[in-house]
Amino acid sequence: MTETLAHPATEIAPSEPRRPWLTNRRRRQLMGLLLVSPALVVVIVFFLVPLVMTFWMSLHDWPLLGDHEFVGLANYKQAVDDTEWTNAIWFTLKYTLLITPALLIPALIQAFLVNRPGRGARFFQTIFFLPVVIGFAAGAYLWLYLAQPGLGPLADLSAKLGFSDSTDNWFATGTSALLLVSLMVVWKQTGMQMILLLSGLQSIPDELNEAARIDGAGRWKAFRYITLPLLRPTLALVLVFSVAGSLLAFDQFFIMTAGGPSNTTITAVYQIYRTSFINFDLGYGAALSAMLMVVLAAVSAAQMLLLRRTDHS
């Protein structure tokens, strides 16, 4: 530092004329790099480094405490034959298939309903969005008690209305537990999707719909041929978020069913948690995480591709 300060003249005015290294283009590039560097550092430190470490750990027998040793792909081989793991994968896929339309359809309907001016629409928009601001864990605990037979008002209400018996326990079978958790997630997440879809709907110019109406298109046709295609980018975003979130489901099942009854509601992340933090087998847990990540990346990429391709047709 002191050296450069000592000879400022030589730096600023070089004796022989030559192309300055720092051209305008380079300067812009450097400036750009400088501006994204905080984000880059965050991504490297909190995403890339852990990613590489996870992969590195997955090649080891790595207990929480004690020495680790390199085992190559043994963890991955073990995972393929691990019925607990494959069951967890199947359950996660089942849940994703169930929850994705269960979230999207009500969200779309709500978005249409509140997509109009007026206080009434804003009021219901707020009501629909309210559950989103409650934490996932808090929401799960809330529903755990609400639906508890003999204790919860939801179970009580359902019995009084004659839908169920007061001794029915919705957590007692794998299917009813899955449905109940899904119901909680619908209550909790539809509002978020509604807001996203609403912003998509509002970006569609009214003129297009008007023109279609003048050409004789009915409500359904206008929706099918005008709204839906123009909403596609938003739908893609919502679907990718929703599917990725569902494949990573954990807390709602951890809290509401604890994986039960008889281990029928264990998701992939739940199984990774058990492997890593209950059985302290970090290496195997890392291998399972890596596998899940590949699935997640593949599903998201496939969704993006599908939705993009139809965009060009």
Added chain:
Amino acid sequence: MIRRSTPLAVTAATAALALAVTGCGGGDTPESSATDKPTGNATLWVRDSQKGFINLLTDQYNKTHDGKIQVTVIPAASFVQKFGTAAQTGSGPDIASIDLVYLPFFASKGVLDDLTEVQNQLTWKDALSPAHRKLAEYEGKVYALPFTAEASMIFYNKDLFTKAGLDPSKPPTTFDEMLNAARKIHALGKDYYGFTMAGQCGGCNVFEVAPHIWASKGDILSEDGKTAQFTSPEVTDVLTFYRQMWTEGLMPPNAKTDNGSIQGTTFQGGKTGMVTLGAFYVQTLMADKKVDFGVTPIMGKDGGTASFAGGDEIAVTKSAKNKAVAYDFVKWATSEEAQMILAKNSIVPVRTDLIDKIYAPIDPRYKPLGEAMSTGQTPYSVVENGIINDNNGPWATLINQGVFGAGDIRQAQETANKAAQAIIDKGA
């Protein structure tokens, strides 16, 4: 593997080795030893569940000693992982309060300091809870001192006992008597239940159900923790008894799926006759003032009693920076002064010689709890978490299928036993 010096080692050989290794280690941080004066700061890690009393304890210590303890509170759910990784890399605390079931695991992994000599300095050593002492031992050495205690007992609703024509001063002492009491209470009405439990919770059921097995002179693990004994006939008896209560409708429907967060609330509702819980629940019920309750020991099939001795032990890490203060604090934590502070906060003392003096006088119902702790048992295993505490592990699955399932109980025992043995063999 780096072995840190153990300043209290008596044999010349160990001392020489220790010196040599410390020499090689080359750390610049000066380590104090037990022979030093206990001054300076030492760090202590506890779980958030201990937040209520831990500062009362350390404040008292800091006021009366030269050494000072700094407390860090860690969320209970991630304590084992956090402490494990930190202790291994040497960035952990000097002292840690650890749930006693994890002691064999941590001791076997070499992250705890040998406290054999420290324990020998205590004049009240022999009065310390036998279960805690057993769990703190690994390969003949002591790796922690008992700190707080907990014991499981059956809580029963005295009003319901009276209403059902049972004598509230004579709680059940055999399976048949308990079944009879549960039936009579259930007969009071459709939403009255004899008994409740947390069917989906591994940790709860070792605390609540396993004592029935011990009281019947059976066990779920061998003494050394290396053989699973889920197939023993005493386990069959208990599962059969519980399944009968379930199929007769003597338990509420949520018992099957409760992961531990419901059973207490159910009993507080006042329409459930019995529940098995621990000393902590006495305080809850007394604050609630809704249920007139009694406590009675967990019985075996034809009599006999047993209890799960739970609670915490307090350990010094191998990489502790201030061992002098650490040793001094863990010794003080078992003293009458410290245990008195705990007892006032509804925690069972770990000293059998103090139960009658400082704990039982607080409430008559504490006396049987203190006695239960003194004779309580705890399964010993380096993989306790995997086989028992895991809500989806072999033990929880056995309870789930044995009590609430429809399949053959013995078959469920065989399957669970195999799964448990596989985890034990893998961990060894």
